[in-house]
Amino acid sequence: MRILSEPLSIEYLTIAIAQLPETLRGLKLVHLTDFHYDGLLLSEKLLAEAIEACNQVKPDLVVLTGDFVTSNPKPIRKLAQWLSRLQSRSGIYAVLGNHDLHFSRSKAEISAALTNVGIKVLWNQIVYPVGAGLALVGLPDFWSSEFNPAPVMEQLEDTVPRIVLSHNPDSAEPLQQWRVDLQLSGHTHGGQVVIPGVGSVPSWLHASREKIPKFLWPWIPFLEAKWPRVVKHWQWSQGLHQVGSNHLYVNRGLGTFPPGRWHCPPEVTVITLEPGVPFHQKSFTQMQDDTHQKPLLS
Numbered sequence: 001m002r003i004l005s006e007p008l009s010i011e012y013l014t015i016a017i018a019q020l021p022e023t024l025r026g027l028k029l030v031h032l033t034d035f036h037y038d039g040l041l042l043s044e045k046l047l048a049e050a051i052e053a054c055n056q057v058k059p060d061l062v063v064l065t066g067d068f069v070t071s072n073p074k075p076i077r078k079l080a081q082w083l084s085r086l087q088s089r090s091g092i093y094a095v096l097g098n099h100d101l102h103f104s105r106s107k108a109e110i111s112a113a114l115t116n117v118g119i120k121v122l123w124n125q126i127v128y129p130v131g132a133g134l135a136l137v138g139l140p141d142f143w144s145s146e147f148n149p150a151p152v153m154e155q156l157e158d159t160v161p162r163i164v165l166s167h168n169p170d171s172a173e174p175l176q177q178w179r180v181d182l183q184l185s186g187h188t189h190g191g192q193v194v195i196p197g198v199g200s201v202p203s204w205l206h207a208s209r210e211k212i213p214k215f216l217w218p219w220i221p222f223l224e225a226k227w228p229r230v231v232k233h234w235q236w237s238q239g240l241h242q243v244g245s246n247h248l249y250v251n252r253g254l255g256t257f258p259p260g261r262w263h264c265p266p267e268v269t270v271i272t273l274e275p276g277v278p279f280h281q282k283s284f285t286q287m288q289d290d291t292h293q294k295p296l297l298s
């Protein structure tokens with residue numbers, strides 16, 4: 001596994017959220033995603049390191065955005081034992097990914113195993129783990145027939161800041177209809193193979209496809225017919241993005257598909273919240289002054 005993956009990277013970012021209560025300034029979240037715990041795609045060493053990194057920052061909240069397994073849901077029992085070591089002041093919350101819905105039994109088995117170790121699985125649900133001043137929304141996977149954000153999002157008061165957990169970043173497109181202060185997603189693995197200065201290979205190929213003769217597309221990875229379905233918005237393959245008035249952060253995940261990762265290390269994300277003007281609404285002068293604000297990553 002070591003040859004396929006890269007050493008763990010811990011990404012720190014601070015996000016300003018309008019109307020966040022002053023009492024929640026400094027709230028620390030850890031985001032983990034895309035475990036693909038199946039004996040092949042994630043080493044136990046890397047998993048142990050990620051859990052240790054999470055516990056070291058003493059988070060207020062831990063959020064997990066799906067793809068716990070790859071196809072067979074059986075390994076979730078052992079993964080849940082690993083995840084029971086996660087420490088969080090105000091709870092651990094999860095949503096499921098497309099791989100967690102592979103078989104008809106998968107959703108129930110995975111949800112039960114996580115619930116048994118105290119991880120709350122959100123499926124079209126809103127919770128307030130740190131009080132009424134911040135909502136946490138958990139959506140079904142974007143490809144699930146039950147992905148229908150309207151009845152959930154419309155329960156929220158307009159003035160209440162909200163973080164939305166949604167496995168697939170493509171869901172940011174329909175979610176623009178509602179206020180989303182921060183969407184946390186995974187699914188893309190960051191594109192896995194990144195050329196420095198160019199970006200991830202899938203996003204580069206996707207952006208350049210019009211220059212490639214169409215008859216060659218079926219033979220080129222990421223341009224084959226199935227790929228637009230796997231990921232539509234490759235430009236959101238990792239990092240922080242503004243989508244309309246909303247913000248999306250895409251974590252590169254922990255598991256790795258063949259052929260492996262290159263300049264795209266597996267990730268644990270540590271997010272600190274503060275009340276304030278969201279990044280995209282700041283003037284250039286404000287941005288220069290705002291030395292602690294990490295710039296948009298791509």
Ligand SMILES: [Fe+2]
Pocket residue numbers: 067097098099167186187188
């Ligand atoms: Fe996925």
